[in-house]
Amino acid sequence: MNPGVISPAGQAGRVTFLNHSCLLVESPQVRMLCDPWFEGSAFGDGWRLLAEHSHRLGDIGCDYIWLSHEHPDHFSIPTLRQLDSPRRFIYQKTSDNKVRQYLLANGHSCIEMDEATPHVFGDIRKTVYVSDGYDSASVIEFPDGSTLLNANDARLELGGNIGRIRSRHPRIDLLAAQFSYANWAGNEGDDSTPVDQQQLVIDRLKTYIAQFQPKKIILFASFVYYSHEENFYWNRNWLPRVMEALQEHADRIIVPRPDQAFDMADLAGQDFSEENRKSMAFWQAAASGIQAVDRSNRDIRLDDIRQAYRHFFSETWSLNAMSTVVTGQNRDFSLVVRLPDLAQDLRLYLFEERLELCPAEEEPEPDITVSAETLCFLLRNKFGRGTVSINSRIQFNYPSAHRFFIFFFIPYANNIGSYFREGRLDAARLRSIARTSVMMSILKASPAAALNFEKDMQAFA
Template identity: 30%
Template sequence: MSPSKVKLLAHASILIEVDGKKILTDPWFFGTAFNDGWELLPKPDLEAIKCDINDVDIIWISHEHPDHLHFPTLKWIAGFLKKDVEIYLQENNSNKIFKALKKLGYKSFISMPHLNKIDITPNVKLACYAHRHLDSSLAVFVKSNFWLLNINDTELNEHDTEIIRKKFGTPTVLYNQFSIAGSNGVEADLKLDSTSILDKMRQHHESLNAKITIPFASFVRFSRCDNIFINNYSNTVFDAKNLFQESGLQLVFQSIGGDYLEWQDTNEYPFNCTKIDEDGQKFFASEVIDEKDTYNYTIVSTEEVKKEIEQRTCDWKKVTNPLVWKLIKLDPVFFRIIDWGNEVWKVDFAKNTFTRASATKKFDISIASQPLWHAFKTPFGIQTLGVSGRYKFAERFDNVPKKWKKIRILSSLYNAEIYLSISGLFSRQIVAWIWKRRHGLIYQILQQLRRFQGAQ
């Protein structure tokens, strides 16, 4: 076999070349993500990328966040990729992503069952570790070696890593996220979040007994005037390097658009590891951050915001069992809308109304009209708001209020087409999906419940 190798193209996009196959992951090469809240940092060389990927065999999509499933990029590359390129995605309870990609011209789709290996050559297998209802990691095996685990955004807990070790063994190299990906709206939590991300990187490396970790999937900047403050809390690759060195672990810098890391033996260190790391240190040390905000802000009218909030609430209620809807008890949320003269507006989910509150009413969330409109306009809008960080809770909140947590959970389930009704939760499709995900799913649910209990 020729050397197995990996090139970092942008953010969470790597190009894997192994045994004559080329695998591209999570392509996002230009434009913005999360309602214009994120920009790539740095911006990649599109002509160089085009040369690198024009003969790709497989595109793997980890999950549907737009920094991983970026439709403008996928539309662009569809124009010059091979017509028989295959799209690999975790097996899910919905095929909506495959349907959307089919409209862009893609024709071949592979659903990856949780923890099952798929042969792509006689020497190479791929496997997916699905996490909750959204994220997934990619495992690559060369002959009998567990070579690479692309963790990206997957919040693997200790039970997840134990399952991976027992099922697959220990990987040679991890590709892992190194910085925060949004805000829960409580600015005081951001420093803790950034520290937690680095600790999680170290824990993944140690618990999986990897030889090296490559930091990636955080090469972005928060780029709008209402979220740019988050950059002050972002980790750098040097923060990750320092933590790993203090722990006696090996983290390797890989330049964006630089040379490939190459392995002759996928069970050992890459033979050009030192050079790649040195080149990466120079690359990131010379990086210049553009702090400009060139976004053209628009003020959305009260009628448009009202329409989307009331329609989305109606949609949620329609697919939820009436008794469950009462038990959930979505309390009213008060928004201070900064481009409406700081007026406070009330969303009453029980009455499905959006009305102006009294001038003395305390607000829960401070936000501009466009992010608020977008949060209810699209099925994934509430989650987009969190990842973009284009909002803040009032200073009286030390934690995210439970009433907002409920809205996030309900919205996330709705987007995943998991509905809180007898027919929704106990359909053959959902039951089969839960059964296939049973390894690890219960601990992932408990992980989320602990977060919910920590809310105010």
């Protein structure tokens, strides 16, 4: 199928997989593209597509482009730059307004959708459900009542979204969901944590199938590889394991490949077993040629880190009130960072503008180990914590890994429009750290991590 040519779709509509999380949704009146990413790296040169350059965005005819959230494998600026004319975008209403402002500044229009509020586009009805404060899933209802739930990588188990979607959309014909973890899942040499992380995703898929009872489920949003020299060792093919784990639902599973189209009519009666074998072979061939194409910037020096730290400290405490966070017990809170490329350990303080070089003879236990480039990235970008947690260009000391999440908690919250100017940021709010995929695995793997986490929570109480 050529996505640039409008083809007639029955009242039940059609869904075409283009790449990674990108779907083209068609009804008789509307063509809506979802989460296009066709070129460029994502997450600080941490990920690349297994099938890069599968399409050119400017050549795809559509009425709307929906972006589920601002992560760069969904909101891909290199891909959006392929557009040579204004387009109509759809995005969830946010307090920071960043994505909408970017789109407007580049000549596009943007329709903002209120969360959990249906919006009509031509002959389809679309509703978005926000998870974890920023990610969103989408339910599209076609003219004949058939329904697509695009969960992408939203964690629908958070915020009661599974129950809300079930009550409002009892019929789900097609579910599209992520099939592999998309974040750090263990230090190099740790073989158990990746398995644990992947099992969390498999369990989530089983929950979705049990709760939504879709006729078919597209496994997607995971057709990437770790492309950096610092994280290339991470690459594993989890698709066979997922297929084995979901064997009892084999008749529902769809493994897509680029330009494969799915008619919503009579989904339950369609057999995709042969197409799935072709798709598995396609992705296996794509993965066989991957290389570590992204390299570290080895020109970063201590002066660059000092400057980045001054920026971090100044910005954090100009946007937020220190009095909302600091206590007598946490006033000396710090993060110890090991920089192998500079052969140096640093201690960075959160409530006092102080960066210390740790003497070599002390050899303190680091909380994290990163390159100098990654540390500068963390300090200069409010979204840095999220990016590095995903691109896996980091090694954690499991017993104290939570200190990384505490140290960057405030700028991470600021990035999605949450600021701390009055009241208290206390342990109750900070405990959300334990629900991150990274900390869930670390707390499970390390008894010391759980004890140390509780100790620091008390300091912030």
